Amino acid sequence: MSRIEACFNAIKENNKKALIPFITAGDPSPDLTVGLMHEMVSAGADIIELGIPFSDPMADGPVIQRASERALAKGTNTDDVFSIVEEFRTKNNMTPIILMGYLNPIEVMGYAQFVNKAAKAGVDGLIIVDLPPEESEELIAELKPHGLDQIFLISPTTHEERLEKICEVASGFLYYVSLKGVTGSNQLDVEAVAHKLNQIRDKTNLPLGVGFGIRDAQTAEAVGRISDAVVVGSALVERIAEHAKDNEKMKKEISSFIKSLRVALDGV
Amino acid sequence: MPEVMKNTDTESFKSMPDKRGHFGIYGGRFVSETLMGPLEELEQAYKKYIIDPDFIAEYEHDLKHFVGRPSPLYHAKRWSEKLGGAQIYLKREDLNHTGAHKVNNTVGQALLAKRMGKKRVIAETGAGQHGVASATVAARYGMECVVYMGAEDIKRQAINVYRMKLLGATVVSVEAGSKTLKDALNEAMRDWVTNVDDTFYIIGTVAGPHPYPAMVRDFNAVVGREARQQCQEQTGRLPDSLVACVGGGSNAIGLFHPFLDDKEVAIYGVEAAGDGIETGRHAAPLNAGKPGVLHGNRTYLMEDKYGQIIETHSISAGLDYPGVGPEHAWLKDIGRANYVSVTDVEALKAFHDLTRIEGIIPALESSHALAYTTKLAPEMDKDAIIIVNLSGRGDKDIHTVAALEGITV
Numbered sequence: 001m002s003r004i005e006a007c008f009n010a011i012k013e014n015n016k017k018a019l020i021p022f023i024t025a026g027d028p029s030p031d032l033t034v035g036l037m038h039e040m041v042s043a044g045a046d047i048i049e050l051g052i053p054f055s056d057p058m059a060d061g062p063v064i065q066r067a068s069e070r071a072l073a074k075g076t077n078t079d080d081v082f083s084i085v086e087e088f089r090t091k092n093n094m095t096p097i098i099l100m101g102y103l104n105p106i107e108v109m110g111y112a113q114f115v116n117k118a119a120k121a122g123v124d125g126l127i128i129v130d131l132p133p134e135e136s137e138e139l140i141a142e143l144k145p146h147g148l149d150q151i152f153l154i155s156p157t158t159h160e161e162r163l164e165k166i167c168e169v170a171s172g173f174l175y176y177v178s179l180k181g182v183t184g185s186n187q188l189d190v191e192a193v194a195h196k197l198n199q200i201r202d203k204t205n206l207p208l209g210v211g212f213g214i215r216d217a218q219t220a221e222a223v224g225r226i227s228d229a230v231v232v233g234s235a236l237v238e239r240i241a242e243h244a245k246d247n248e249k250m251k252k253e254i255s256s257f258i259k260s261l262r263v264a265l266d267g268v
Numbered sequence: 269m270p271e272v273m274k275n276t277d278t279e280s281f282k283s284m285p286d287k288r289g290h291f292g293i294y295g296g297r298f299v300s301e302t303l304m305g306p307l308e309e310l311e312q313a314y315k316k317y318i319i320d321p322d323f324i325a326e327y328e329h330d331l332k333h334f335v336g337r338p339s340p341l342y343h344a345k346r347w348s349e350k351l352g353g354a355q356i357y358l359k360r361e362d363l364n365h366t367g368a369h370k371v372n373n374t375v376g377q378a379l380l381a382k383r384m385g386k387k388r389v390i391a392e393t394g395a396g397q398h399g400v401a402s403a404t405v406a407a408r409y410g411m412e413c414v415v416y417m418g419a420e421d422i423k424r425q426a427i428n429v430y431r432m433k434l435l436g437a438t439v440v441s442v443e444a445g446s447k448t449l450k451d452a453l454n455e456a457m458r459d460w461v462t463n464v465d466d467t468f469y470i471i472g473t474v475a476g477p478h479p480y481p482a483m484v485r486d487f488n489a490v491v492g493r494e495a496r497q498q499c500q501e502q503t504g505r506l507p508d509s510l511v512a513c514v515g516g517g518s519n520a521i522g523l524f525h526p527f528l529d530d531k532e533v534a535i536y537g538v539e540a541a542g543d544g545i546e547t548g549r550h551a552a553p554l555n556a557g558k559p560g561v562l563h564g565n566r567t568y569l570m571e572d573k574y575g576q577i578i579e580t581h582s583i584s585a586g587l588d589y590p591g592v593g594p595e596h597a598w599l600k601d602i603g604r605a606n607y608v609s610v611t612d613v614e615a616l617k618a619f620h621d622l623t624r625i626e627g628i629i630p631a632l633e634s635s636h637a638l639a640y641t642t643k644l645a646p647e648m649d650k651d652a653i654i655i656v657n658l659s660g661r662g663d664k665d666i667h668t669v670a671a672l673e674g675i676t677v
Contacts, residue, residue: 055576056450056562058457059300065444077574103298103561108575130298130561134288155302157464162304180302181462 002147003096003124004172007046008207008228017224017265019044020209021258022100022233024051024067025084026076028244034087035247036240036254041095043255044262049127049231052081052101059129061184063234066241078105078114082121089122098151098172100127106139115142125149125172133169140169153177154200156192163203173207173229174200181212184234188213194226217264224268232261281528281604284595289478292601294594297477299457299564306464311479313384318486323379330375331490334408335365337372339491341498341655347625354508354648356641358628358658359495359523368631368660369491369519370401374470376487378405381468388412388463391470392456394421394449394515395585395633396428397660398472403437405470413437416455418448421585428664446579449589453563473516474593477564481594488522495655496526503653509534509644512657513636514607515551515587517596519659524605534606537596538640540582541609551580553592554600554607567594583612583668584632586660610639618642619662619669631660632668 001009011018021040025033037048053071057064085097099118106114106128118126125148131139133152140150149172154163157180166174178193179185197208210223211231220230239257243250284291289311297307317323331337339360348356361369374391381389389411393399399415406413415432419441422429432439445451453476460469474481474488499507510527512520514537527533542550550556553568560569562577570578570590582588599605610618615632618639623629630638637656645654662669670677 055445055578056454058454058563059461061458062444069445072576079574104569104571104577105575107560107566108558108571108573129300130564132297132299132301132304134304135296135298153301155300155305157302157305159305166301177300177302180464182458185462 002149002172003094004047004149007096008173011046011228017227017268018046018209018229019258019261019265020047020049020229020231021045021236022049022051022231023236023240024053024064024071025081026053026071026074027067027237027240028070029074030076030080030084032247033084035251037088038091039251039255040258041092043258045095045258047096047098047229049098049100049233050081050085052078052099052105054102054105057102059182061182061234063184063237063241067237070244078109082117085121085123096124097122098125098127099123101129103128103131111139111142115146115148119146119148123148125151127151127153127175129153133166136169151175156180156196163200167204170204170206173209174204175231176200176208176210176227178210178212178223183212185213186215188219190222190226193223197226217260220261221264221268224265230261230265282525284598285478285482289482291481291594291598293559294566294597295478295481296566297564298561298566299477300461302461302464303477307477307479313380314479314483317380317383323383327376327379330379331372335371335375336363337490338494338498339363341495341502343502344626347622348645350625351642351645353645353650354652354654355650356645357499357507357653357655359491359655361491361519361657361659362628362630362634362661366397366401366404367663368397368401369488369522370398370472371404372490372522373472373484373487373518374398374401374405377468377470377483378409378411381411381470382409384468386466386468388414388467389470390414390416390456390459390467391472392416392449392452393472394418394452394588395664396421396425396432397586397664399437399439400428400431400435402470402472403432403435406437407435414459415439416442416452416459418442418446418452420447421449421452424585425664449585450577473518474521474595475516475563475565475567475591481565484518485521485525485595488518489525491519491522491657492524492526495523499653499655506530506533507653507655508648509536509654511536511538511637511641511644511654513538513587513633513659514554514592514596515540515589515633516591517593519657521593521595523655523657528604535604536640536644537605537607538636539607539609540584540587540636541611542581542583544611545609549581550609551582551588551590552609553590554596555609559597562591565594567591567597583615584636586631586633587636608640610636614639616669616672628658629662630658631662632665634659
């Protein structure tokens with residue numbers, strides 16, 4: 001059983017909701033990322049989404065764009081991202097790690113080599129923002145033998161026919177993008193999200209995560225009520241940016257923010 | 269990434285893209301899920317209207333009466349004589365309304381936006397030519413217009429920024445990344461994904477996700493269709509060579525496409541070598557880049573070892589882009605077109621030469637095509653024919669050229 005599957009099974013058994021924080025690998029600096037990951041797990045994170053920094057993050061709002069810029073300015077490259085995961089795995093072999101990024105850094109390495117390195121490092125799945133199912137066949141063929149999942153996004157503009165196509169190829173879980181916009185937007189409509197999640201549930205038994213626009217305990221709780229997992233990115237990255245120069249303070253802030261989300265989700 | 273296909277001996281070179289928007293291994297639709305549905309919708313609307321007689325009639329009417337088409341094919345006799353070889357004919361896209369070929373495409377896309385019921389259009393721009401062409405059609409058809417422009421480019425192109433504002437457009441300064449064209453494109457995509465219900469994104473070049481590369485090409489192909497006919501009328505035959513500059517590559521594909529199956533016509537796309545390919549300071553992905561994925565399509569890119577997009581350099585803001593249209597990538601791989609490059613210095617010399625010898629001030633972008641022509645023409649017979657796409661006029665570049673000579677205008 002994959003770590004992702006085991007994680008969602010445990011969540012379901014305990015009648016809980018999964019908390020998935022996102023940070024960009026190498027932000028504010030590559031040597032701080034592993035520490036942050038452990039901190040987030042002890043504060044209550046169930047799965048970690050780790051961003052691969054990219055020069056042209058087209059689907060991201062300003063907060064995560066700047067995280068990419070900070071990470072790249074510190075020289076973070078794809079091999080560093082694998083090293084970070086590898087180091088994290090020396091102390092934690094249970095928490096699933098999903099790499100989130102854009103296709104070009106993967107293409108340049110070659111699908112086979114990228115997937116080999118990812119699997120070896122202890123990665124469990126990939127979210128590739130600009131790789132829709134139509135263009136995914138080859139990558140999925142590389143991922144399958146390693147037991148890695150490609151996590152697909154579904155959005156408010158995904159029509160029925162596409163939804164079916166996505167559910168056919170998806171594994172791990174599905175990530176519902178709660179609004180039309182970039183990461184960090186601020187206009188979440190919980191009722192509309194609930195409606196769409198019901199539509200998706202008609203097509204698949206995979207767990208449903210929701211991301212984009214979840215900024216605090218209150219929105220996490222509201223979304224937790226209707227989904228299986230909640231992804232929090234920009235709100236977390238903002239805190240990293242704010243305390244980038246004081247590592248201890250940053251860890252504390254991140255920890256207490258994750259704890260507040262955990263408490264909110266456990267109250268659902 | 270798939271293997272390169274080289275299987276076009278019998279098929280038409282005009283058969284691309286395939287159903288999924290691929291030109292061989294290039295092109296495609298690499299965008300976030302939110303844009304996939306809207307791109308399908310755009311593709312359907314485009315396919316419907318491009319063969320709709322009313323749409324075609326309105327497009328052609330506006331090209332004639334608003335843009336001023338057909339543009340002349342002008343025999344540059346004095347320049348041809350000085351170079352001592354082939355006869356050079358200039359396709360005068362500089363004489364279009366707004367001063368460049370860009371308006372052929374913005375008229376087409378704005379009419380499509382109107383048919384699709386979109387009241388707001390957005391665009392990205394580098395030098396400002398596509399931004400001006402978009403603001404112009406938005407004014408003409410009564411639409412709201414927002415243009416994204418890199419903060420660096422806004423500084424360099426103050427006059428075009430003011431032109432857009434006069435035309436009623438909002439110009440948004442993009443502060444992210446390198447603050448140039450590629451970042452403006454990222455930002456326009458972010459706007460589109462947020463406002464996709466009522467907004468039409470007018471992409472200015474033959475890049476981006478399917479159907480943009482095909483659609484922008486088809487709206488610019490009027491350049492090549494006219495040139496083909498004009499050349500036959502004036503000389504009784506087809507040209508021996510075509511030359512056009514390639515940034516994203518919209519003016520080039522517009523000229524090339526109607527000639528692709530005329531195998532006797534040699535095709536040259538000219539990239540910006542900036543300070544020289546060997547210096548690394550250039551904008552020539554087809555000459556010195558490799559295939560990758562950016563801005564919704566697979567194509568040749570300028571990138572580092574880890575796939576991060578690197579900064580480009582060219583004296584011409586319109587060529588200062590790290591990617592190139594996927595159809596050019598395909599034409600390069602199958603060998604139907606040759607992609608060469610000229611430096612800033614060579615382009616500047618051609619800018620001055622054409623101005624002094626023919627009385628035409630060319631855009632710095634087009635000057636790259638002219639500069640390559642000065643290498644090509646002397647090697648050819650005196651009865652050979654070259655058509656060069658004079659894609660834009662140089663008024664916008666006067667400040668850049670003057671500054672290089674230490675003159676403040």
